[in-house]
Amino acid sequence: MKKLLLVSLLVTAAALQAQTTVAPKTKAHVEFLASDRLEGREAGTPSERIAGDYIAAQLARAGAKPLPGHADMFVPFEFTAGSRDGGTRMNGSREGIQALSFSDDAEVSGAVVFAGYGLVVPESQNFGYDSYATLDVKDKIVLVLRYFPEDADQQARAVLARYADLRYKAQAARQRGAKALLVVTGPRSPNAGTLVPMTFDTAIAGSGIPAASITGEVANTLFASSPKPLRDIQQELDSGNPHVAGFELPGVTVNLATSVVRVKQTGRNVIAYLPATTPVAGVEKPWVVIGAHYDHLGRGDKGNSLASKEEVGGIHHGADDNASGTSAVLAMAQSLSTQPRRRNVVLALWSAEEIGLVGSNAFVTAPPVPIDQLAAYFNFDMVGRMQDNKLIVQATGTSPVWTRLLERANVAAGFDLVIQPDPYQPTDVASFNLASVPSLAFTTGAHVDYHKPSDTADKINYEDLDRIVDMAVSLARATEDTDPPPQFTKVDQPTSRGSLAGVRVTTGTIPDYATEVKGLLLSGVTGGGPAEQAGLMKGDVIVEIAGQSIANIYDYTYALELLKVDQPVKVIYMRAGQQRETQLTPGARR
Amino acid sequence: MPRWPLVFPLLLTVVTAQPAVQPQERDLLSRVRRLTVEGRRAGEGYWSPDGQRIVFQSEREPGNPFYQIYALDFSSGETTRISPGYGKTTCSFFRPGTDQILFASTHHDPRSRTFQQEELDFRASGKERRYSWDYDPEFEIYAYSEKGKSYTRLTNARGYDAEGSYSPDGQWIAFSSMRDAYNRALSPAEQKQLDVDPSFFAEIYIMRADGTGQRRLTNVNGYDGGPFFSPDGTRIVWRRFDESGLIANVWTMKLDGTDQRQVTDFGSMSWAPYIHPSGQYLLFASNKLGFENFEVFMVDVAGLKEPVRVTYADGFDGLPVPSPDGRRLAWTSTRGGGSAGQLYLADWNHEAALKILKAAPERKK
Known part of the structure; x- marks a missing residue:
């Protein structure tokens, strides 16, 4: 017993010593700053x-x-x-309307021009899509659909998605002399008829144009006298055919007063x-x-x-x-x-x-x-x-x-x-x-x-x-x-990155940021998410999704823009050196 | 961070532990660290006999797009250039018991700086070519004295002389040479072969540390190269390519060229062998698992067992060199991203290696 006791004493002493020598320099700070008392x-x-x-x-x-x-x-x-809405009104009513977070505060009146998806693809893209090509919106109020044509082929979606950000649409309207921008989420789109949330936006000022989203019901009142209901109009636009033109809503003028409290x-x-x-x-x-x-x-x-x-x-x-x-x-x-x-x-x-x-x-x-x-x-x-x-x-x-x-x-x-x-x-x-x-x-x-x-x-x-x-x-x-001090070198900003604007789906994949491989290495998958349901797991490397080859994380983002909710796509991935294949069904992003 | 630039926040919901490399690698390699950061590429690291330094090749100085030789000191963190700074160099090695380091170099070639500029211009043009090693016939083996800061040329034959390494007693150098393509009249077929791929003529040679007594040890068509002495100094391990230049295997032989034995038989490119200081097994690289996916393997020196995979990362893992105490492994890898290799270092679990090798199945015939 004595011997045993001695051994355990030695162990304790060693453990104590180890503890004092390795007491982290950082731990107390982290524990204080991350405590409940600091409330985040x-x-x-x-x-x-x-x-x-x-x-x-x-x-x-x-x-x-x-x-x-x-x-x-x-x-x-x-x-x-x-930012929050400060009492935006259309024709005096606050029903079914809310400012976009980047809106200017202003009161305007004018005729309403429906400009399709309000998309303008720059000429440099050699694509030829301009929702305003046949429209004169000067001093008018422009109404556009949120997102981009729902049924366009993959190639077209890939281009259009890049210009679907609402800030970009607002800019396009402003540059054409529009007085204001109204946005409706089309009946054929995800989140149909709902208002655009006032996303957290740290811009100190507005974007130079009053902008608001309206509900599907409010939009329907604007389309009441037009020859076709909005659903049919959207369906025509959804093909992605650039020749489907917008039009001035017959006899509709509105008064719009936007207010954003920052x-x-x-x-x-x-x-x-x-x-x-x-x-x-x-x-x-x-x-x-x-x-x-x-x-x-x-x-x-x-x-x-x-x-x-x-x-x-x-x-x-x-x-x-x-x-x-x-x-x-x-x-x-x-x-x-x-x-x-x-x-x-x-x-x-x-x-x-x-x-x-x-x-x-x-x-x-x-x-x-x-x-x-x-x-x-x-x-x-x-x-x-x-x-x-x-x-x-x-x-x-x-x-x-x-x-x-x-x-x-x-x-x-x-x-x-x-x-x-x-x-x-x-x-x-x-x-x-x-x-x-x-x-x-x-x-x-x-x-x-x-x-x-x-x-x-x-x-x-x-x-x-x-x-x-x-x-x-x-x-x-x-x-x-160091003498002389480090010299500064300018690094060019990568241009070909995808943006979030067009991504409306979630695949439930969690990319590994630390390891560079050819393809997209997963460091995990969301529990119960589409990737997990497709049988993907950490360590897998996605090399192709929906026919798009994936060499890196940017390719992946780009490919995500092309996916549609609930529409299964083929995923090719590598696991332990073996190429495998599965079907993944994207879910809707919140 | 406020957010990841792209879609990640939306996707990042549940993660378990991140497998940066596949876990199997941890059985043998731990505390993987990247040794070289500077410059476009680095590799082929060889230990000093006391394990305190590593000598390697790297492209890291403006103005020279070819490798130069550097020695990294683990105690100071300092890296010093060993080679003259111009020309092409490759394949360095510490001479045991001395202040000398050998490497192959073309710096005596008066066209060296012209070639450097031509290569830089070529790169600037944006054109690309597939990677191929440059068997410049001007390559000769030099010994550099760190104290005297002087270079002694050890070979003089036209044709690539390189890939040199010292015997454990520091008295001998094994190397690879393509001199056979230049010191005799070639048949038309041979001449054609030389134009396409001079490495076909490479054979293993041995010489004394002062360059005297140069003797040829191999005599088989195809690239014989990368010779290293066994820890007891009685044998040489090297790799032998077939005539096609696509299949290579690891061999060992006595210092006089007799008793040549084949160790590996993957039917792929198995090369860059180096015997562990225990003398019990050797490490080598092979693209068995994919033409562009080289991994490090290990096998008993007699090649009786099936080789065992050591590294598990995409791209290139090769040129493995264990430390003199057998407890660390330096190798060249592209695991940090990109196509250019860098030098990596990890702790090597020798006991686990022995256990795994013991359990390995007999080699399939």
Whole structure:
């Protein structure tokens, strides 16, 4: 017994020691920021302020100071937190009408011209589809169908889908002199007759034209005196035949008064810096910025939540997105503050990233230090869920020095780096790239809990998060000391990407972002979704869908535009080196 | 992140663990990391005898579209160029017990910079050609002294001399040469063959570390190349292509060229063999599973068992080289994306490898 006891004592001692040596630098920060008390850190809310106060206190503890000329670390900015209808009326009635979120506020009257789907395909596409070809809509009110022709062949749909975004349709109407745009969801389309939701839109101002959606019933009253009902008219248009023309609705004039209330709020970036430890006189571009956004989705009621039915309205904890990146920056501050540096290091925690990179945009638009004095920007967004040792580094194309510095730093760090030169990423690095600052963005990629209440602190991989911090510190130090500073290279924006406008189906596939393969590698499938029902599973690589070959994620997006709800398509995929085939029946996107 | 740029948020609903590589790979390889990041491509990493450095080829300097040789130091993270910086180079190797590193190079060719510019211009033109190794007859083997910073030319025969490696005692070099196509009168058929594919004439040679005593060990049509010594220095492992240049197999032989034994028989391109320091098995690459899908396999040195697959990733995985302590594996892979390879490193589970090999079935005859 004694011997056994001794062994167990030793084990306990070893375990204790292990615990003290590996206590993560990042864990306490993540646990606080992702706690229920912080209520999802939505920009402009009291919980964002609590998070900001915590961050400022931690930065101060690390020895960071407010920027020169600033009394504290808070740099406020105003943003549009959302929009709602402010009482839009047609002919005095609020029934069956609602402004589109990008609408101007105005009151107009005029005859109504029905312009089909309101689609204009630019001539450069050599396609020949212009809903306005035979119409004069100057000073008229234009009524169009939502989406694009339902029965057009796949090739035509592929083109038309790209120009079906309502903002694009509004622009087309405005350019032709229309007074206003009305939109109806046609009786033959999904969501038939329903109003277009006022999507969360952070635009500060309107799009230069009053725009509203009307219900099917209201549309029917407008078509009351026309020779055919809307359903028949839509059916003709749905063939995709470009020669089916619109027409002025006989004897119909309306008075339209649109009103959109844009809710203005104030967010706070938390910005501090570690002054250089030697005089910066003579140092070219004496600033390095390290940043992460600290805001998240609150309770997810602004349209960007992916919560399941059961979770709707719950606190979106945002442990990975982006308490992880915030904690990484705080831990870096702690580490960098103890070491000599030739450049000033700015530590910037952005707010309002989730609604469109607003905080970082505010910084580059009104930079508190001259933007051309920034040697580099490092971004950390979703760095807490590392798997298989894979660390994705984006925006490496912004400077020729990055690959060399990364290679060197990674010899000690030992990550399976995935290098993505593209800086046009959906995170704050995009703001700095557009300001011509050499930048890098670190992420461990998306996962099952992305934008859901279940993105919680207990799921964070703290050990690897700390490894990312260590590597980032060594990269930051190398950059602090680099002379001359990294040179900026402009990366061309990819043009051939699909857009969401035309995608109305869901396939229930979850792409793997970290691994590049020929085809679309699935990191999972939605439970009960079309992909799962089709027998697809994680690890499968989709190489063809509906006759479209899939070489990458963009091909896939493009192909999705062509799918129709409830219409089965053939999917060819690779599993364990074998080519297989299945039928997938897309479902309707909410 | 606010949202993924495309449709992903709508699709992202439920994920289980992400399989970045197929899980089978984890039985043998763990903590996979990418060693090279800089430049367009890198590969063929060979360990220093103390395991502290790796010497490899990479295209990473503006102005030269061909490989140059670099050594990466694990303790400092620094990478230094070993080759002169101009011309074409390939196939480097540390000489045990010395400060020397060998590699093949064309830098003595006065046309080197012209060729570099021509290749850059060709690329700029946007034209593409299928990848093919350049068997420039100017390739000669050099030994570089790191202390003296000087190059000593070891071969002088016209025809590609490259793919050199040292014996464990550092006294011998095995290499591949196409000199047979240039040192005699060729028949018209042979001449035609040379124009189409000079590698047909490649044979394995051996020489002393100072370049003396050059001796031919193989005499079979088709590309014999990539020779490495066994850890005990008694045998050479290499790959032999058939005359078509499409099928290759791994062979071993004694240092005098006798006792040639075939180890693999996949009927595909099996090449780049390297014997594990334990001497019990060797690793090689093969496209058995698809013409453009090379994977690393392992097999007992006698080839009695069926080879076992090691890597599980799309594209190219090849040129496997175990560390001197047998605990790590360096190899060249395209798993990071794109078509150009980079150098990868992983921890190697030697015990698991032995167990799996033991359980492997007898080789099918």
